[in-house]
Amino acid sequence: MHRDPVFDLIGIGFGPSNLALAVRLAEEAGVHNLAHCFIERQAEFGWHRGMLLDDCRMQISFLKDLVTLRDPKSRFTFINYLFERGRLADFVNLKSFYPTRVEFHDYLSWVASSFDDRVNYGQTVIGIEAVKGGDNASGVEALRVFSRDAEGHEWQRVTRALSVGVGGGAQIPEAFAALGSHNIVHSSQYLTSIDRVAGPANGQRKRIAVIGAGQSAAEVFADLTRRYPHVDASLVIRSSALKPADDSPFVNEIFNPAFTDIVFAQPRDGRRSLIERFRDTNYAVVDRPLIEQIYEMLYLQNVSSEPRHRLLANTAIETAARTASGQIELTLRDRLNGRARSEQFDALVLATGYRRDTHLDLLNDLAPHLGDAPEQGNVERDYRLTTPENFKPRIYLQGCCEDSHGLSDTLLSVLALRSDEIVASLASQSSLERSGNRTAETRDDTAKAGSMAFAL
Ligand SMILES: Cc1cc2nc3c(=O)[nH]c(=O)nc-3n(C[C@H](O)[C@H](O)[C@H](O)COP(=O)(O)OP(=O)(O)OC[C@H]3O[C@@H](n4cnc5c(N)ncnc54)[C@H](O)[C@@H]3O)c2cc1C
Structure with a gap:
């Protein structure tokens, strides 16, 4: 009988959120055996290309890049990017923490290019289906992710965990x-x-x-x-x-990664009032x-x-x-x-802003298995959607947890640490660690993201 290979993790969308996750997964920390890939709608990496105006600057310090707050010695820091591009000394002369968005886009693209073999560009995820079976006959064991490429071909992949990082609509x-x-x-x-x-x-x-x-x-x-x-x-x-x-220093502390704990610890009303109080940031x-x-x-x-x-x-x-x-x-x-x-x-x-609920459309077909979790915004501290006990796959939500995790959730400020928290959560699953070893046997043939998928 033909069995689909199973990924340990599929990331939907390859913007800064899942890019930070790719960086974290590439580090040596006992998780490098996880079979994983990403699916991205754009034909190549792009960060808000439609607003990449020449003279616009970043609204946060370059030190809040994809990795520095977690590991300033990483090769993926903005400083190392400048060094490798031969601009470090000149950048210092600018005396600025705020590069242009065009330059930060180039930094993100430079990081993303290290993960080309992990990313299925030019495919839009169009649905996710529950996969039943295994020891968990009455429940859900894995997820089947459906995507469509520019030529209209449909692809499907099976995974034990998802990281949804699709940004705003x-x-x-x-x-x-x-x-x-x-x-x-x-x-x-x-x-x-x-x-x-x-x-x-x-x-x-x-x-x-x-x-x-x-x-x-x-x-x-x-x-x-x-x-x-x-x-x-x-x-x-x-x-x-x-x-x-308001980007004054005391107020700016709400974007410190540690502030996520403070927001999350509040009851629902407390979270809402904290967010309202600092909305003008x-x-x-x-x-x-x-x-x-x-x-x-x-x-x-x-x-x-x-x-x-x-x-x-x-x-x-x-x-x-x-x-x-x-x-x-x-x-x-x-x-x-x-x-x-x-x-x-x-x-x-x-210029009327962004909806942060597009993940709900993607998770729609899973609704009968999820209880009321998505509508209730029930997300754990580790960004995992709360699911019933017999629903085994883990679904991590990035960029749509502002209500529970605070204003930094849609921004770049917490990416270095959030990716670490998600990977720690993945690694803590003994079943995933076991499966990581199992799928590692097929990883060489499957590491090229496209070769692991099956055209319908
Ligand atoms: C113009 C602009 C400037 C900004 N500047 C800053 C700033 O200076 N500092 C800051 O902290 N924040 C800034 N932000 C906030 C912004 O949300 C974050 O910078 C960052 O983009 C969040 O990353 P993300 O990966 O969560 O989402 P996104 O960057 O939106 O990436 C989501 C990705 O998912 C892909 N995708 C969506 N749906 C699917 C699907 N169904 N299938 C496959 N792929 C899919 C998209 O193509 C996209 O590449 C800015 C936002 C905008 C719009």
């Missing part, structure tokens, strides 16, 4: 979802779509509205004003002003230098010419509709005087 407010995607772009697709949307000048001005009050909204607005001389940009925000992100806030840059740009255009670009503060969008000519008409209400007016735009950029 574009958050599209209801008012805009109904309008379809023509000339409406989410910020995550900004660089790949804006040329098409802004179009060539053709002697005509274009009016583009950016919706949102966070870092991405401000970055897109500033970029539009520089990139296209024929575009008049409006930044529409509900609040009264662009507000700076991450949501609907903008780095102060960018606020100052935008303020100066708006001021200078008032000095020199007719104002083209606008910050529409205190502005609520009440309705959005398509006009007969394909433009987008917004009903805008001034939240101070209560007056409403209509304005038409040629295009919108929605």
Whole structure:
């Protein structure tokens, strides 16, 4: 009888979260026998490519790279990357902890290139099915992961554990979802779509509205004003002003890996209130230098010419509709005087944030076996989804545990330590350690990630 080889761990998505896990698994610590691979939708490694604007900087120190906080001597540190690229001395002269995102992307790609034989690029995971059997006839023994490549071929792999690191999905407010995607772009697709949307000048001005009050909204607005001389940009925000992100040192301690224990130890209400109290470190806030840059740009255009670009503060969008000519008409209400007016735009950029529930779609077919765990957000301290006793596979969730593990969960701050915690949890499973030895016998033929899968 044909039996599928079984992985000890499959990582879904190969962004920074699972990349940090790959680094940790590559270290010698008694876990290097785990048969594992990753499945990534993009054709090659990419970190928020749609927002890889030339002049944008990291919002955390480079010392919070994939590994330094756990092991500063690792070969995968940002400092070693600089050294190997021949830029370490020059970087020191910059006197900055905050490289550009373009450089950090290059660092992440440099790390990722060490794991090319582990990653199945260009495949999207489309479903996960329970595998019953073994000694656990009434329960679930393993998981079958289905993915589809760009040519439409389906693949399946069986695993005893999953690390779900699929990041966020574009958050599209209801008012805009109904309008379809023509000339409406989410910020995550900004660089790949804006040329098409802004179009060539053709002697005509274009009016583009950016919706949102966070870092991405401000970055897109500033970029539009520089990139296209024929575009008049409006930044529409509900609040009264662009507000700076609080990155002062005492507040910043909430992003220390140790703070995860403090959040997790709270009862549900306590966790929520901690997150609310520190929301202005991450949501609907903008780095102060960018606020100052935008303020100066708006001021200078008032000095020199007719104002083209606008910050529409205190502005609520009440309705959005398509006009007969394909433009987008917004009903805008001034939240101070209560007056409403209509304005038409040629295009919108929605910098309206990210949903953190896309893992639920992936786990949907497992729902009958999971009880109410996913909906309840029941996640253990080691990021493992709480499952019934007869459900043997372990499902680790990365980047969607903000409610239980705190604000750093969606960011880079805890990656070095979180990957360590997940690997420790995997290693603590004696059954996995045993199976690690068993699968190691077939690992040589199967280490190439593609060769272990079976096309349907
Ligand atoms: C523009 C921008 C700038 C940011 N800057 C910072 C910063 O400076 N500092 C910071 O701490 N955080 C920053 N963040 C937060 C960001 O969430 C983290 O930096 C980081 O990307 C989280 O890594 P991740 O692997 O969890 O998610 P992601 O980086 O989103 O990676 C998820 C991966 O999963 C893949 N994927 C999704 N679904 C599937 C599927 N079904 N099958 C296969 N693959 C799939 C995606 O293609 C993607 O590669 C930024 C976010 C954005 C949007």
